[in-house]
Amino acid sequence: MIKLDKAKTEIEKGILNQDMIILVGDCFVDYLGRATSKLTKGKRLVLIKGDGSIAIHQNRLVKPTNYMVNTRIGCELNEGALIVKAHKQKPAEKLTISFENIHDLKRYEIEATNDLRLSGSEKDLNEILMQDLSMIEPGLKAINQQQCFRKGICDIIAEDKNGNLVIIELKRRQADFAGVTQLQRYMLQVEKLKNIKTRGILLAPSIRKNALELLEELGLEFAKLDFELTPNDKQKAKIKGLESKQQTIMEHLKK
Amino acid sequence: MIKLDKAKTEIEKGILNQDMIILVGDCFVDYLGRATSKLTKGKRLVLIKGDGSIAIHQNRLVKPTNYMVNTRIGCELNEGALIVKAHKQKPAEKLTISFENIHDLKRYEIEATNDLRLSGSEKDLNEILMQDLSMIEPGLKAINQQQCFRKGICDIIAEDKNGNLVIIELKRRQADFAGVTQLQRYMLQVEKLKNIKTRGILLAPSIRKNALELLEELGLEFAKLDFELTPNDKQKAKIKGLESKQQTIMEHLKK
């Protein structure tokens, strides 16, 4: 158990030093901002980071029960309690943690690096696809990537072998309603702008059954994106569409 | 600095006991699952919870750089390093944290409660609105809430004073493209099902400019949701629509 006045000093030092601070103790929490919340008294872990983010963790779930980002943090003693306050404007938000006691307080000097290298994001897949769209459909040629319009940014614009403009919406995981309506929104926009008809392809590893129904009702197409994660620095991911497309051709030949 | 074999024992005890475990030390991290990632060696804080969630935190941002949920966690000593592994299936994911050293290790017995009371969610607003929709428009009457259809669940179905069916999509914050297309999707569904025309109202505190354009192009309507957070137990929030509606009437009378 740590004395509250000692804790106050340590927290203030830690904030000044942009340390990572860990607080464990019995507290209750009030939040007022984009919503309001109350957390009744209980033992919690509070994590304060050098960039002014603060999170109250219970012993379940990866997400904190309460949190704030980009705050100014201060603390004070009040009627035998240690109050940690986080504050920010735009939007106006306030988080108040009232500690009845503090079981443990630690602060760590940790530099605020950002060196995660992640592979397999949509952006990675998009870049690989731009090199060759024929795995989606023979003769399909990329025209533009991340084309920005007034009502959204579409992932890929291409042209098929018959000269039709093709709008492609790419999803790295199973596509849902949102992906379908996104694609439709981009298509309507381009069609209105250029006064032409377009084809729309939703490219994803799979699609929800009801979303596929909607897609087909709207006259759009689904194409399976068959990719493999490669934890390799040179190659962010490997798209296996070509092989599966060849398989499809083989199946056709059998008929 | 904590000896790695001692750390191993402590971690294993903590996991068995479903404690909250804090590890601070120099480590590198590999993740393979829905994507792949590598985090180069550095000082990090690892938070393990009783429900099998695990998160690696750097000294910035509220979100962890690496994480996993619902895992089985184990640890082992290997060539002078302590390896913490989290594992799960469906989807298959693996997280490996290799500690070169451990500066600090703590475990805390914290019960896995879930007693956050939050007010001002969309659900709260929906419930209040269902009691009286006249604040949106005189004569508007609620028919159904959270009606589930084949292609989505719409927030509120109502009937206006002329007997038209009105589909309402509610957003607790500024509405965007997604909200507009959601509303449209629900409308088209109901229209097809019942073979009638419907009105669509997007109800939100505000709406993005371009989203409003899209909304209007589609022939849908926007209604301002003027609400106030009340950190009060009896009343989850207070909708001020009535007053603003009266103001609108006053403004009309002035013309």
Next chain:
DNA sequence: GCGATCAGCGGCACG
């Protein structure tokens, strides 16, 4: 278990 949607979404990149 999957489906659908909300979230105090957070965070990022671009204009």
Next chain:
DNA sequence: CGTGCCGTTGATCGC
């Protein structure tokens, strides 16, 4: 700073 959108989205609730 706002806009748009992805995310290893997470988490909840309903079927």
